[in-house]
Amino acid sequence: MAKVSVIIPVYNIEKYLKKCLDSVTNQTFSDIEIICVNDGSTDNSLSILEEYAKKDNRIKIINKENGGLSSAWNAGLNEVSSEYVTFVDGDDWIDTKTFKLAYEAMINNKVDYVCWGANIVPEYYDDKINEQIKYHKIKYSGIQEVDDKLISNTVVTVWSKLYKTAIIKDKHIYFPTNSGHDDNAFWLMYSPWAQKGYYIPEYLYNYVQRKNSIMGKRLLETTNQIFDNIIMIPPIINYYNTNKLTKPHYKLLIDNIKTFFFNDYNFLNGKYKQEVLEKISHDLKNMDLGLLSKDKLIKALITKNLNYLKKQNNYSFLEKIFSIKNENSTHKVICILGLKAKIKRKKKEITLKTLPLSERVLHLEINQIIESGFWDNEYYIRNNPNLTLDKLSAIKDYLTDGWQYGRNPSDIFDGTNYIQRYPQINYNPLLYFLNEGRYSYKDAFLCNKYEFCEDDIIEYNNIRKNKPSNKVVYTCITGNYDDLEEIKGYTYINFDWD
Numbered sequence: 001m002a003k004v005s006v007i008i009p010v011y012n013i014e015k016y017l018k019k020c021l022d023s024v025t026n027q028t029f030s031d032i033e034i035i036c037v038n039d040g041s042t043d044n045s046l047s048i049l050e051e052y053a054k055k056d057n058r059i060k061i062i063n064k065e066n067g068g069l070s071s072a073w074n075a076g077l078n079e080v081s082s083e084y085v086t087f088v089d090g091d092d093w094i095d096t097k098t099f100k101l102a103y104e105a106m107i108n109n110k111v112d113y114v115c116w117g118a119n120i121v122p123e124y125y126d127d128k129i130n131e132q133i134k135y136h137k138i139k140y141s142g143i144q145e146v147d148d149k150l151i152s153n154t155v156v157t158v159w160s161k162l163y164k165t166a167i168i169k170d171k172h173i174y175f176p177t178n179s180g181h182d183d184n185a186f187w188l189m190y191s192p193w194a195q196k197g198y199y200i201p202e203y204l205y206n207y208v209q210r211k212n213s214i215m216g217k218r219l220l221e222t223t224n225q226i227f228d229n230i231i232m233i234p235p236i237i238n239y240y241n242t243n244k245l246t247k248p249h250y251k252l253l254i255d256n257i258k259t260f261f262f263n264d265y266n267f268l269n270g271k272y273k274q275e276v277l278e279k280i281s282h283d284l285k286n287m288d289l290g291l292l293s294k295d296k297l298i299k300a301l302i303t304k305n306l307n308y309l310k311k312q313n314n315y316s317f318l319e320k321i322f323s324i325k326n327e328n329s330t331h332k333v334i335c336i337l338g339l340k341a342k343i344k345r346k347k348k349e350i351t352l353k354t355l356p357l358s359e360r361v362l363h364l365e366i367n368q369i370i371e372s373g374f375w376d377n378e379y380y381i382r383n384n385p386n387l388t389l390d391k392l393s394a395i396k397d398y399l400t401d402g403w404q405y406g407r408n409p410s411d412i413f414d415g416t417n418y419i420q421r422y423p424q425i426n427y428n429p430l431l432y433f434l435n436e437g438r439y440s441y442k443d444a445f446l447c448n449k450y451e452f453c454e455d456d457i458i459e460y461n462n463i464r465k466n467k468p469s470n471k472v473v474y475t476c477i478t479g480n481y482d483d484l485e486e487i488k489g490y491t492y493i494n495f496d497w498d
Contacts, residue, residue: 002033002058004099004162005085007076009037009069014044016091016208021052023093025059029100034059035076036090040066045090070175070182073158077174080165087159088205092121095204102162105198109143112194114162115154117203123210132209140199141411146191148252154197156187160205167193171243176235179228185236188256192245201411226272229260230280234287241290250291258297262313277304375430376410383407403428 006024010017024034036049036059046063053059064075073087084106088094102114117138122129136155144150167173173189175182240246240253264276284302292298300308380394381387384407389397398409406416415429425432 002082003031003084004029004103005033005035005080005082005165006099007035007037007073007080007085007087008090009039009072009076009087010041010045010049010090011039011066011069011072012041012043012045013091014041014048017045017048018052019093020088020090021048021059023096024088025052025056026096027094027099028097029103030058032058032099033080033082035062035079036060037062037064037072037076039064039068039072068178069180070178073175073182073186077168080168083165084162085165085168086162089159089207091208091210092159093206095202095206098204099162101200101202101204105200106162109196109198111143111196111198112146112164112167113190114198114200115140115160116200116205118155118157118160118205118207119203121206121208123208129209132207136203136207138199138201138203141201142199144197144199146194146197148249150197151187151191151252152255154187154191156183157207158183158186159207163190176239177231179231180225181228181232184229184256184260185232188236188252189239192249192252226267226275227264227279229263230276230283233257233260233280234283237287237289237292241288241292246291253292254295254297258312261301265309266313277301277306277309379410380407399428399431403430 008020008024013020021034024032034056036053038046038049038061046061049059049061053061060079062075062079064072076087077085084103086099086102098116102116105111105114118136120129120133120136136157139153140150167190171189171193173186176185236253236256237246240249246253261276261280265273267276280301281304284298289298296308297312299305300312375398377394380398380402381389384394384397384402387397398407403409403415408415409430413430413433418429418433419425422432
């Protein structure tokens, strides 16, 4: 019996499948069974699976009629024979050391799950891709005691974790709907049974954002699946009530019900809010709510109390006094003393200084600097107590002098080690990695190789032909960070980003 089972759902992904299978079959940890669930593919996906299965007897193919991603996940779970199980979507790929790191972390630390980070690999680009990058930013490292706060702050994606099969089977955990968001339900069912988790501070998974994927359609707002979130509410309530989890995890449950509802209620700027409200009201009326029957939010959903629900729609008490929020890519909502007004967002111009670069210059650079977790203010200030630093002075110290004294920007980027491995670096190692190193595959933090689209590399190298200096800062500066332009020795390019 293999030590780890890997479930790969497959549906019409012939373009991506070989890369996925190569990343799984070439793992440095080889004691695995690979369960490929062909969910009624009509392209060449099944032939590719059969080709790989002939060469690798660890691959088991399950053929079924098309039933959606959740049904494929459930079909795979029914075939698991290993002590531990994980998932990889057939259009994504993983680092070859993923299973080795995860299995060793599980065994050595005696935890109930292991979690790791994910790179976002977009095939298209809009503002919502930034939200995905931010969501998948690594937040924890090492062993963590599991409580409701940790559960809420952990990414829900099913493929970012190694699980104990015994917990899944003993506690009857499954994917209850076919909404495309069943990761949420699975995580909310699994996590309350866990006592400890281990978080690997590496981005081991490569998550491809496709326009025609379930999430891609949702992100591009081209789907008619307007109940994607709220259909998870009844089965989750039933699971918590049946397993006596409601009382000890009451706030966790209510907070997620609220989130699911407003995700659908606000979808497409509230285009289907009446339909969403009617459905959730009907569903909650026709089920045993147990302890939740007296909750104010639940009562408001059942009675369609719009006055109460509007007050709950993502505004805290302080935010009701004054707040400005981005509603979407085109409008902001200003709230003053409880009164809300929607105004059109002013599109900020990109300011290019020193070099005549195109407007397309490296949104990837912007995303990585702001969202990828390379810079950690708290870490830098905490590890340099002899310096008097605040948020601005900390990053300024690192960019100018700090790196030369061996100070690192975060616990996942060892600049000193990076310079030792690549002695040709003659300026800030983090900037070198962001601007040059990663494009020549010079891995940086924790020896994790980032992979980028070939077109991105070609475009970047073409742009660099006109660059007069090797010391260039591509960054995103907002608010009081503007005086970073004073840093000497660099060609400074400021992207004003909202």
